[in-house]
Amino acid sequence: MFTSGPPGSPTGPARLVSAHARVFGETSSTALDPALRPFLADLVRPYGNALREDLLTEGVGHSFGEMAEAMLPAVVGPDEPVDLLVLAFAMHDLRLGRATACYLSDRCPGTPMAFAVCDQGSGAAFTALRLTESYLGSGACERALVVVVEQSALHYELGEPAPIPDRHTGVVLRLESNGNPLRVGQHTGVDAQRVARLLREDVDRLGRQATVVASSRLAEAAPGVADVVADAGQPYTGIWWELAEGGHDGLVVLADYEPSLGLLCAATVDISTIDHSAVDSAVVAVA
Structure with a gap:
């Protein structure tokens, strides 16, 4: 092997x-x-x-x-x-x-x-x-x-x-x-009652103001924590779409929660100088 x-x-x-x-x-x-x-x-x-x-x-x-x-x-x-x-x-x-x-x-x-x-x-x-x-x-x-x-x-x-x-x-x-450094953290075995506290702790550790971009699943499990809620119709790419569109400044925390696995994830990046010139959010037809 x-x-x-x-x-x-x-x-x-x-x-x-x-x-x-x-x-x-x-x-x-x-x-x-x-x-x-x-x-x-x-x-x-x-x-x-x-x-x-x-x-x-x-x-x-x-x-x-x-x-x-x-x-x-x-x-x-x-x-x-x-x-x-x-x-x-x-x-x-x-x-x-x-x-x-x-x-x-x-x-x-x-x-x-x-x-x-x-x-x-x-x-x-x-x-x-x-x-x-x-x-x-x-x-x-x-x-x-x-x-x-x-x-x-x-x-x-x-x-x-x-x-x-x-x-x-x-x-x-x-x-x-x-x-730009992108740091990723994952918590395993997280039940719904602990999601909000763990996410707030992760954000507080950054020591400065950050925009929290969360999936609709996470926003439901942790009310009031997310600044931006990604499109619920894009359950697996939604928060990454928000990152690619570049509508935010400074430090951004992209977070998601997979309840079936008890998996709470967060990625942190300063997007101030990321190249968004390649972003194409148009609908394209590929046969």
């Missing part, structure tokens, strides 16, 4: 250089792939979940690989090799059976080491950032991309309710060993 990890102990934080966000307004051809139905049927059969035949027939959904590939040129040029690419998502990719992170590595300058973080709900993006921080802080990695994606089609019924995105949305964060 091949294993890999950051080469040595971190010596400094990851530093956010730029952010790019995009909504993909239409479906992709992957949604009509005839292999999708039997693949999903095998996937859900042990759990007794029914397929959504209406979505399969209509060809609804988008592929994370195609979404992310379209965004890469906005954050990194052909002469800017990337050392690490981390893909973070909660819902499964529409292009099943493909190692999407490896696919993106092949299309990213520098063909970086690449892997995905999933099965953590909204915490996946924060874990991806923590891992990226370890690599960049080691001194052996200079440039990294964290790609957070969600698509709005779940082609089978769920046994328990879960947030489903309204739109196909992606955010790419470019991080380097030089730039």
